[in-house]
Amino acid sequence: GDQVEQSPSALSLHEGTGSALRCNFTTTMRAVQWFRKNSRGSLINLFYLASGTKENGRLKSAFDSKERYSTLHIRDAQLEDSGTYFCAAEAFSGSWQLIFGSGTQLTVMP
Amino acid sequence: EAGVTQSPRYAVLQEGQAVSFWCDPISGHDTLYWYQQPRDQGPQLLVYFRDEAVIDNSQLPSDRFSAVRPKGTNSTLKIQSAKQGDTATYLCASSFSNNQDTQYFGPGTRLLVL
Numbered sequence: 001g002d003q004v005e006q007s008p009s010a011l012s013l014h015e016g017t018g019s020a021l022r023c024n025f026t027t028t029m030r031a032v033q034w035f036r037k038n039s040r041g042s043l044i045n046l047f048y049l050a051s052g053t054k055e056n057g058r059l060k061s062a063f064d065s066k067e068r069y070s071t072l073h074i075r076d077a078q079l080e081d082s083g084t085y086f087c088a089a090e091a092f093s094g095s096w097q098l099i100f101g102s103g104t105q106l107t108v109m110p
Numbered sequence: 111e112a113g114v115t116q117s118p119r120y121a122v123l124q125e126g127q128a129v130s131f132w133c134d135p136i137s138g139h140d141t142l143y144w145y146q147q148p149r150d151q152g153p154q155l156l157v158y159f160r161d162e163a164v165i166d167n168s169q170l171p172s173d174r175f176s177a178v179r180p181k182g183t184n185s186t187l188k189i190q191s192a193k194q195g196d197t198a199t200y201l202c203a204s205s206f207s208n209n210q211d212t213q214y215f216g217p218g219t220r221l222l223v224l
Contacts, residue, residue, distance in 0.1 A: 004152075033212065041199070043153075043215035086152055090211070095166040098143075098213060100152030 003027060004089050006101025013108050018058075018075035021085055021104045025068040029089035030096065032063045032070040037084040037103075046072070046085075077108045112136070114216035116202050122222045123192045131187045131219045135204030141165075143213060144177055144187050145201040153201050159185065160207060192223045 005024045013019055023032070034046040047054050049063040049070070058077075063070040070087055084105050088098040115134045123129055135142045141160050145153035156175065157167040161182035170177065174193075179185040189196055199220050203213040 006152075031211075035215070040217055041220075042217045043201070043203075045212060045214060048212045088152070088213075094168055095158075096211070097155050097158075097166065098153075100154070102152050103150075 002102075003091055004087065004099045004101045006087055006104060008104060009102065010105045011107070013074075013077045013106065015078060015108060015110055016076055018073065018077060020074070021072040021087070021106075023070045023087035023089065023101050025070075025089055025091075027091060028065055028068065029091055029099075030065070031090045032061075033088045033098065034061055034070075034072050035086045035088065037086070039083070043086065074106075077106075079108050079110065082106055082108045114202055114204050114214055116200075116216040116219055118219055119217065120220050120222075122224065124224055125193055126191050129189050129192060129221065131200050131202075131221075133185045133187070133202030133216060135183065135185070135202070136214055139204035139206050139214075140182070141205045141207050141211065142179055142185050143203040143205075144170075144185070145203065147199040147201055147218070149198070156187070189221075192221075194223045197221060197223045 031050040035043040047061040053062040060073045084103045086103050088100045091099045143158040144156045147153040157170045157177045159179040174190045177187045199218040201218045202216045205211045205213045
């Protein structure tokens with residue numbers, strides 16, 4: 001089965017509001033990365049976490065390997081935050097690999 | 111610092127044709143990854159290298175796909191006889207193998223097999 005379950009698959013927010021994306025893991029992961037797909041289709045690094053929390057501007061991420069989840073919080077959403085967000089966790093499957101979630105399509109509305 | 115570059119950006123093929131994708135990683139990054147991303151899914155690892163050595167190619171369909179990184183820098187991914195099911199975006203990423211293997215992705219090659 002899927003090792004990384006990302007939710008929600010789609011999310012709509014009004015400008016200025018906030019919400020959270022979540023990834024649950026079926027096994028212990030070494031670290032997690034969060035990405036956003038930009039308008040050109042490139043995956044842009046948002047965070048790398050081996051534990052704890054990190055914050056960057058209006059984004060904050062947390063990773064709890066013991067409880068097997070990671071979250072990405074967006075506050076004061078802006079129109080330019082729209083896009084697809086992916087979490088990816090480091091799992092051992094013969095070698096250490098990034099296992100991606102299926103993505104969250106975020107739409108920020110005026 | 112230049113990011114990961116890939117070419118071509120787009121490719122359209124008929125079934126049975128061959129295609130090669132090229133990747134230039136970030137300078138100094140010893141690890142290079144190739145991913146396949148079908149539409150509306152997350153990327154899935156195909157193969158990765160540390161320097162010129164293949165570390166894991168267990169998810170690379172070896173009958174039609176091949177990947178090389180002969181000098182431990184640039185890499186080429188080749189599909190020998192494309193099938194419609196190969197339609198996807200092919201992403202290259204690179205990282206430096208210290209304790210924090212943060213991967214940096216290129217823009218990808220969007221492949222359509224008709």
